[in-house]
Amino acid sequence: MNSLSDLQLDALTEIFNIGAGRAASSLSEIVNDEVRLSVPRVQLYQSSEINADALSLDSPRLGAVKQSFSGPFNADAMLLFTEERAMKIVHDMMGSQVGIEDMAEYEQEAMCELGNIILNACLSSMADMLDLTLDSSLPVYSVGATDAVLRQIILETNQPLILVLHINLSIEKRHLQGYLVFLLSSSSLQKLLSHIDRFISGI
Amino acid sequence: MTHRNSIKSLLIVDDSRVSRMMIRTFVLAKYPQWIIIEAASGNEALEIVDRDTPNCCTMDINMPGIIGTDAAAQILAKYPGIRIAIFSSNIQQSHQTRAAALGARFVAKPVTENSVAQALEFFESNP
Amino acid sequence: MNSIPAKKEIAFSGEIGGKIAEKIWDSIKSGLILVDSEGKILLWNSWIAQHSGIPAESALNHFLGSLFPDGLAASFKTALRNVLQHKLPIILSNALHRSPLPLYPLPVAHRKQDRMQQSIIITPIVTSEKKRLCLIQVTDATLSIKRERVLKSHSERLSKVAITDALTGAYNRRFFDERFTAEFGRAQRQNIPLSLIMLDVDFFKDYNDRYGHPAGDKALISVVTALKSQLHRPTDVVTRYGGEEFAIILPDSGSEGGQIVAEKLRAAVSGLNIPHGTSSVTDHLTISIGIVSYQPDTSCNATCFLEAADAALYRAKHDGRNCARHLVTPECGKPCPADTPQVDSPD
The missing domain is CATH 3.30.70.270 (Reverse transcriptase/Diguanylate cyclase domain)
Structure with missing residues (x-):
């Protein structure tokens, strides 16, 4: 299995868009402003295709918030943002006057929270729609050179296929593109797809 | 209560095929006689409305091209009689306020039996 | 790759069982609150008692929302509801939320003083009877903010020289x-x-x-x-x-x-x-x-x-x-x- 059917993709996109809607609502409560968050595209990549160009990541550094979840299938969910932009968004959210270059550890906790909100929203939407129960670890934030982060992802999964969600987030005038990467083993992906097929056939 | 039993035509506007399928299924489960038309974008919806003039419409917000609330505004400006339920997972106040200002009903996604029931209740209420 | 280690139940040997858990959580230098799905308090450790000025006897079996005269911050309530509903852990960072709970630096002499800066983690816990509980962990973020400020001004000075x-x-x-x-x-x-x-x-x-x-x-x-x-x-x-x-x-x-x-x-x-x-x-x-x-x-x-x-x-x-x-x-x-x-x- 190297690709998803149109209907499977459509179902996944809708699941994650509902998650994105939930996350946008939570974020707008925090920033007291309108937040736009959408998942325009869900794609299955060969792990060999994952690089900065393919994901059009033009930043030298990448911030990643990771949660590991378990349930009927296990996966690591990682939210990838270009570090500079993400920090700007967090800065705006904090209403802080400090320069971006001074972004400190406790502000990175805020990055963790931003990622946590989006990841939880996507996971909970998946759990609700597919009628399953997922447990999750707490989020961990890390930052590194773009290529190194991507290489690490490929290395860790050691799987031929990686599920990638494209994410657009806008708060006030700032716009941020990110990626939500699901690292699943082949057998976990198979189980996820069987849940989706069950969901579709139940309509 | 005669209006409850009348056959209506419903236009489902959503870029997600799965969402359209779900809305169709839940509506037909309750009203097997209803005529269902589908559109995958706001622009397509505008064309269909001119051609078929349905009684009611469910409208997603986040779609490629013209967004749902704008499409709803254009439809209602031309055909104030059409009842529109705006379906969105984005429950931010701004969307709900816009829907209310248009005279449409805001219904929170996901599409479930319950959320579809809210839309149906709005379609059947007296304007 | 997958990554959640097998869950281990904490087991106490028979000799030290009993009240040991209580002693441990009362020794911990951060706040622990356990609530059930209704928000009823099941655990209120010493740290929380000290910094809230509310002793455990007055807190246990009461509802979290009713303990504080000003109620709870909206973001905190939303977080608690989400944890119970979706069973996923949540972080409330200090940077974005500052002081969600009415907790104060010691001694809690008067409530007019500024609230303590907090970092909060809420995790779902499911009991063996399938009851859903929430564990709320609160840490004092004041120190880490101070440390960050010192580091920042230090690095600013260094970079100015450079x-x-x-x-x-x-x-x-x-x-x-x-x-x-x-x-x-x-x-x-x-x-x-x-x-x-x-x-x-x-x-x-x-x-x-x-x-x-x-x-x-x-x-x-x-x-x-x-x-x-x-x-x-x-x-x-x-x-x-x-x-x-x-x-x-x-x-x-x-x-x-x-x-x-x-x-x-x-x-x-x-x-x-x-x-x-x-x-x-x-x-x-x-x-x-x-x-x-x-x-x-x-x-x-x-x-x-x-x-x-x-x-x-x-x-x-x-x-x-x-x-x-x-x-x-x-x-x-x-x-x-x-x-x-x-x-x-x-x-």
Whole structure:
């Protein structure tokens, strides 16, 4: 299995868009402003295709918030943002006057929270729609050179296929593109797809 | 209560095929006689409305091209009689306020039996 | 790859069982609250009791929302509801939420004092009877904020030393190189004007020879002070390019603005009236100035732009010194990469 059917993709996109809607609502409560968050595209990549160009990541550094979840299938969910932009968004959210270059550890906790909100929203939407129960670890934030982060992802999964969600987030005038990467083993992906097929056939 | 039993035509506007399928299924489960038309974008919806003039419409917000609330505004400006339920997972106040200002009903996604029931209740209420 | 380790139940050996768990959570230096799905409090450790001023007896079996007269912050309530509903852990960062719970630094003498800065983690716990509970962990973020502030100010000081010229207090060459690359890139990307001033103290070597190096140093300091006094935007900064040569980057300034600034700088230094007996221009210390202005939609690159500034400065010297000469890109006057179209993709 190297690709998803149109209907499977459509179902996944809708699941994650509902998650994105939930996350946008939570974020707008925090920033007291309108937040736009959408998942325009869900794609299955060969792990060999994952690089900065393919994901059009033009930043030298990448911030990643990771949660590991378990349930009927296990996966690591990682939210990838270009570090500079993400920090700007967090800065705006904090209403802080400090320069971006001074972004400190406790502000990175805020990055963790931003990622946590989006990841939880996507996971909970998946759990609700597919009628399953997922447990999750707490989020961990890390930052590194773009290529190194991507290489690490490929290395860790050691799987031929990686599920990638494209994410657009806008708060006030700032716009941020990110990626939500699901690292699943082949057998976990198979189980996820069987849940989706069950969901579709139940309509 | 005669209006409850009348056959209506419903236009489902959503870029997600799965969402359209779900809305169709839940509506037909309750009203097997209803005529269902589908559109995958706001622009397509505008064309269909001119051609078929349905009684009611469910409208997603986040779609490629013209967004749902704008499409709803254009439809209602031309055909104030059409009842529109705006379906969105984005429950931010701004969307709900816009829907209310248009005279449409805001219904929170996901599409479930319950959320579809809210839309149906709005379609059947007296304007 | 997958990554959640097998869950282990904490087991106490028979000898130390019993009340040991209670002793452990009361020894912990952060707050622990356990609530059930209704928000009823099942655990309230000593730390929370101390910092809230509410003893465990008054808290246990009461509802969390009813304990505090002002109620709970909306974001905290939403988080609690989400954890119970979706069974996923949630972080409330200090940076975004500050002080969600009415907790205070010790001693909690009066409630008028500022609340404690908090970081909160809420995790779902499912009991063996499938009951859903929430564990709320609160840590005092005041200390970590203080530590961050100290680190920040330390690194600010360090970085200031690294980019400042020790003698004149102007920025140094390293700063210029970084800033110039960044500003030139920005001008190109956003298609906005940029001017660069290069200036040189006239006959400075002769000044040193005549008055001695200590006097030369003093003169340079006075020149920098005079230059600074004419620059009013925080983005316009004086950098020591080398020896007696200085560079000033003027972001968002076109050729007209650049020339006005240049003339002001020339007049300010001349106005210092520092006697210079061996100058062949006049009887006091003067500067020669070259200005180059970047015109949007030209294809000049950074190297060529810098060379153009040098060429303008050369022309000012050639034209008799104590004056400013101006060039607009890409009329660099000599073969430069700007003349070949392959440079600078529009990105």
